[in-house]
Amino acid sequence: MPGNPKPLAFTTFPTYRQKLQYDVQSSTHCVLSFDPAKLELVPHYWPVSEGARVPPAELHQYREAHQYLGPGCLCPLLEPLSEEPVFREAAIYLTWFGRYEGEYVAECAKGQCGYLGWSPFSLTKQVLTFPIAQYR
Secondary structure (H helix, E strand, C coil): CCCCCCCCCCCCCCCHHHHHHHHHHHCCCCCEEEECCCCEEEECCEEEECCEECCHHHHHHHHHHCCCCCCECCHHHHCCCCCCCCCCECEEEECCCCCCCCCEEEECCCCCCCCEECHHHCCCCCCCCCCEECCC
């Protein structure tokens, strides 16, 4: 009938976790980390040592001498509402195959929440604008 409006194209809306997954994967200005206390994404500050960014391949050694944690994944959003959300660190590693072959990514260490941050870790990409911090 000519007077009836067309139905909406979307029948479902993304969940908050799906929205955050999209934000993490599409971020080009910094690595985003989930802050369970604020229940939102915040910039992750990449560590520096002696004035230079710590290369992803050296993060394990850097962690042994400093109080550094990688970005937080979205797993706290999967916890029951009755529990206090706890920070869950994402794993940072070099991929061997797939969409990000040859690049460093941060991904949910348990493979449960869909957290996947990528571009900023690649040593071939421009990273001069990403936030940095000196850790103790």
